[in-house]
Amino acid sequence: MKFKILKAIDVAGLQMLDPVVRLFYGETPREQLRKIVLFIVIPVLTIILSVLLWSYLAPRHTTKAGEVPTPGVVLDAARGIQQFHTWENQKADDFLLTGEARQNALAAVDTRIAELTPLSVAAAASVEEAKATQQAYREKYATPLEAEYKQLRNDLKAKEDSQEEALIAEADTLGVNDVAARQAYLKKVAAFDAMEEANKETLRAFKDKIDAVYSEKFPVLEAAQTTYNTIEAELQYLSKRRDYLTADNQELKIASAQIELKELETGFLSATTGKETFKAAERMLKKQESIDRIATSEYSRPWTFPRQIWRSLACVFLGFFIATAIAIPLGIFCGLSRVFMAALTPFIALFKPVSPIVWLPIIFIIVGGFISDPDVSMFHPAFLSSAITVALCSLWPTLVNTALGVASVDKDHINVARVLRLGLVSRLFKIVLPSALPLIFAGLRISLGVGWMVLIAAELLSSSEGIGKFTWDMFNNGSSESFAQMFVVVFVVGIVGLVLDRIMIVFQRLVSFDGAPTAL
Amino acid sequence: MDSAKISRVHRTLTYLIHMKAKAFLANALVVLTSFTANASDLDLEKDELKVGFIKLTDCAPIVIAKEKGFFEDEGLQVEVIAQPNWKTLLDNVISGNLDGAHMLSGQPIAATIGFGTKAHIVTAYTLDLNGNGITVSNNIWAQMQENDPALDTPQPKHPISADALKPIVEEKLDEGEKLQMGMVFPVSTHNYELRYWLAASGIHPGMYTETDTGGRTDADVELSVTPPPMMPQVLEAGNIQGYCVGEPWNQQAVFKDIGVPVTTNYDIWKNNPEKVFGVTKEWSDENPNTHVAVIKALIRAGKWLDEKDASGNFVNREEAVRILSQPNYVGADYDVIKNSMTGTFTFQKSDQRKMPEFNVFFDNYCTYPWYSDGVWFLTQMRRWGQITESKPASWYFEVVEEVYQPDIYLQAATLLLEDGLIEESDVPWNTNGYKPATTEFIDGIAYDGRDPIGYLNSHTIGNKDPEGLAKK
Numbered sequence: 001m002k003f004k005i006l007k008a009i010d011v012a013g014l015q016m017l018d019p020v021v022r023l024f025y026g027e028t029p030r031e032q033l034r035k036i037v038l039f040i041v042i043p044v045l046t047i048i049l050s051v052l053l054w055s056y057l058a059p060r061h062t063t064k065a066g067e068v069p070t071p072g073v074v075l076d077a078a079r080g081i082q083q084f085h086t087w088e089n090q091k092a093d094d095f096l097l098t099g100e101a102r103q104n105a106l107a108a109v110d111t112r113i114a115e116l117t118p119l120s121v122a123a124a125a126s127v128e129e130a131k132a133t134q135q136a137y138r139e140k141y142a143t144p145l146e147a148e149y150k151q152l153r154n155d156l157k158a159k160e161d162s163q164e165e166a167l168i169a170e171a172d173t174l175g176v177n178d179v180a181a182r183q184a185y186l187k188k189v190a191a192f193d194a195m196e197e198a199n200k201e202t203l204r205a206f207k208d209k210i211d212a213v214y215s216e217k218f219p220v221l222e223a224a225q226t227t228y229n230t231i232e233a234e235l236q237y238l239s240k241r242r243d244y245l246t247a248d249n250q251e252l253k254i255a256s257a258q259i260e261l262k263e264l265e266t267g268f269l270s271a272t273t274g275k276e277t278f279k280a281a282e283r284m285l286k287k288q289e290s291i292d293r294i295a296t297s298e299y300s301r302p303w304t305f306p307r308q309i310w311r312s313l314a315c316v317f318l319g320f321f322i323a324t325a326i327a328i329p330l331g332i333f334c335g336l337s338r339v340f341m342a343a344l345t346p347f348i349a350l351f352k353p354v355s356p357i358v359w360l361p362i363i364f365i366i367v368g369g370f371i372s373d374p375d376v377s378m379f380h381p382a383f384l385s386s387a388i389t390v391a392l393c394s395l396w397p398t399l400v401n402t403a404l405g406v407a408s409v410d411k412d413h414i415n416v417a418r419v420l421r422l423g424l425v426s427r428l429f430k431i432v433l434p435s436a437l438p439l440i441f442a443g444l445r446i447s448l449g450v451g452w453m454v455l456i457a458a459e460l461l462s463s464s465e466g467i468g469k470f471t472w473d474m475f476n477n478g479s480s481e482s483f484a485q486m487f488v489v490v491f492v493v494g495i496v497g498l499v500l501d502r503i504m505i506v507f508q509r510l511v512s513f514d515g516a517p518t519a520l
Numbered sequence: 521m522d523s524a525k526i527s528r529v530h531r532t533l534t535y536l537i538h539m540k541a542k543a544f545l546a547n548a549l550v551v552l553t554s555f556t557a558n559a560s561d562l563d564l565e566k567d568e569l570k571v572g573f574i575k576l577t578d579c580a581p582i583v584i585a586k587e588k589g590f591f592e593d594e595g596l597q598v599e600v601i602a603q604p605n606w607k608t609l610l611d612n613v614i615s616g617n618l619d620g621a622h623m624l625s626g627q628p629i630a631a632t633i634g635f636g637t638k639a640h641i642v643t644a645y646t647l648d649l650n651g652n653g654i655t656v657s658n659n660i661w662a663q664m665q666e667n668d669p670a671l672d673t674p675q676p677k678h679p680i681s682a683d684a685l686k687p688i689v690e691e692k693l694d695e696g697e698k699l700q701m702g703m704v705f706p707v708s709t710h711n712y713e714l715r716y717w718l719a720a721s722g723i724h725p726g727m728y729t730e731t732d733t734g735g736r737t738d739a740d741v742e743l744s745v746t747p748p749p750m751m752p753q754v755l756e757a758g759n760i761q762g763y764c765v766g767e768p769w770n771q772q773a774v775f776k777d778i779g780v781p782v783t784t785n786y787d788i789w790k791n792n793p794e795k796v797f798g799v800t801k802e803w804s805d806e807n808p809n810t811h812v813a814v815i816k817a818l819i820r821a822g823k824w825l826d827e828k829d830a831s832g833n834f835v836n837r838e839e840a841v842r843i844l845s846q847p848n849y850v851g852a853d854y855d856v857i858k859n860s861m862t863g864t865f866t867f868q869k870s871d872q873r874k875m876p877e878f879n880v881f882f883d884n885y886c887t888y889p890w891y892s893d894g895v896w897f898l899t900q901m902r903r904w905g906q907i908t909e910s911k912p913a914s915w916y917f918e919v920v921e922e923v924y925q926p927d928i929y930l931q932a933a934t935l936l937l938e939d940g941l942i943e944e945s946d947v948p949w950n951t952n953g954y955k956p957a958t959t960e961f962i963d964g965i966a967y968d969g970r971d972p973i974g975y976l977n978s979h980t981i982g983n984k985d986p987e988g989l990a991k992k
Contacts, residue, residue: 066776080847084846084848138870150673153672207662210870211777214868214870229854233854247589294595297568298597300568300597300599380617463604473575473848473851475749476602476604476747477749477847477852478749478752478769478772479847479852479856480853
């Protein structure tokens, strides 16, 4: 049992659990404890430490564009993203709710609205109150400063003007070629200029003082606004839900359309003239059509982050699949034939370093040429372009590793194949591929990692729904939450990347005979 | 504040009504019947649409038509999708990824005449008037105040021209540098407005030529393209010293202490056309009824947005702001969007003003696709050299008639009028498509859409054309 677990842990690439299991079975406790400290306690400690450091440093670094979010703020942003997702799902569900369930949901919504309405009124009042405080503060401190500033500016200006006049008057008295006097005069003018500059500085410094009053933060106001906005946002959501539970609900829409259909039917049956009958018939059929349409319609839900993550995963796997389908056969040929390798080397060297940002527009044009009507195509063009970009950027490690793996098959194995007079195909599948597999999988693992990294940029550029588009949209929002949302993206991308990598490690382990070192 | 109170009271009332309505749900069904009866009379060719938009507050009519169910009333299921920039948005409309989109007024025209990407794009609906501002960095603003002490008060007199900016530009030129300013797209209203504002004070913003597609030939101030959401960051980084952009990016600059909006396009040209709803000609021809249905929903959304109570306050704008601040729409903070959308604009923290017409979504017949609006954009393209050759006046009229589709608008309006959803006075039924001549520009030069050549020649800076073309 113990060894089975250890083996499973090893294959899954979760070596840090190894000492725990061994300790559990009482194997060399000292040694295992040392390992636990090394592999588990220390990493956990560094994580805790860095979170602490983060929460200490973040509020101390503010730019005009915004504040660096603390861990708490990031967590809130993550909750906000999740809430948006839940709300949209709820609306989609409401649209389809029928009968009793719809009535119950409606009752629940109404209760919640009744709860929130007085809260909203109170919150609005406290916002007004805080605003009044702010206004009072500004009037008390800024208004006198502004008056003082005006006075100061006028005084300085008057002084400058009189001095300037005096200087001009003095210039009139200067002898025409009196070098010494003119030199002295020049100095005076320079001093005057310096004074002007100094006055400007004084004024600016004064102005900064006024600006400081206006920029003074009011945490009470901010908190009140946040509360009010949260309540109002929920009320907005509830009123939309109400719509989907009443007027815009699918069942009710169909019901009301059916009543109309009945009316039209009566009209059709009782129509006397040919023209009327024809018209009524047409109208009836049209109504029937629109009922069918409503019956199959769905709430057109916006893309939310959790759905975008899945779509990104689909995109990266499609790209990865394309890359694998190209890279492994090419790699095998490269490994088998020196000529082929020589022919391909310049292309590998040339295209490997090209950035996804360059590939994407080119691929976009090519893909666009094949898909004339996006409505009927299986893949959305932007999705396909992103996947191909991922493929083009990520196929190189697999290609190179496959070539290397195939080329470095043990000579003895090849000789055995010769002796057995194996054909090309069986030599390939019985000898070459099995011994190259560990390296091929090592390549695939790197490819998937590269693909995942590239995907975000590709989606961002192509505006294909996915994590990349989410990132760009949230950045474009420029809201007070934008930065925190970027942090959420960082963690989500990191965690998904980690999981993908672990999965590839498992595969790699499963195909290696010798337990080649693959950890990390 | 007042309108906030009113909307709260309004909501409490509607809530109470709802509670009662619940008891009579069966009756409600009958009410519903009468409500949807007038809807899907149109034989829709397509009922699931994708509409693109850029994260700016003037996408409001599209978002509202979706969220308030106006699209659904027409039997349309519309997905509203944010686009990363104007170029991608246009490409997506042309390639068919999108059915239609929120576009810059210049985009359909430029695409149709082939400046940039060539494609025949049409529009039957103008989304809004005004809504842009010009923001300069704090440093430039301080220098402008030094140049013109009249600006150095907590609430300077408006409109502010670029006169106080001119000495700064000249000083820079003497040092061998050029002031850098940002705008959002070569054929955007922002580009033309910024150029207009600069040129009105004798600052040359540079010409486009056949070889210079960046528009910097002879420039005193160099303009460059920056995506709207990047503007505040780029300004703070010092790459540019000012920009012209739509909301909420001017208010963002004030709230983050990055810059000062000196003027709005309302002051540059009172009630100027801003964004339109654009589709390809091909799409419009294939889906004529769907197009009318979309325009119907948009007209209702526009009307909803501009609804006012007896004392002239907007009734629905706060709700609109609430919706727009959702992350899948404009997504900026509620309090930032609220400013301009509810009729106030913050120029400096000490200077918040009432500007009820900062964004107009329905009044002044603004949603009608006016030919004269199109001609103005064409004259600007010619003035700054984006159109490289002289064209006769008749060419201007032909182009706008290809792009602007008042017939579709009037069809939609007629249907809405039949349903009693708009008033007869909401729509200019008998117009030749040209607004009366106006002098409401910052420099007071008269513009008459029927005389593009004369208008071109009335400016000091920019291309001029032979008078003879006016009659051709």
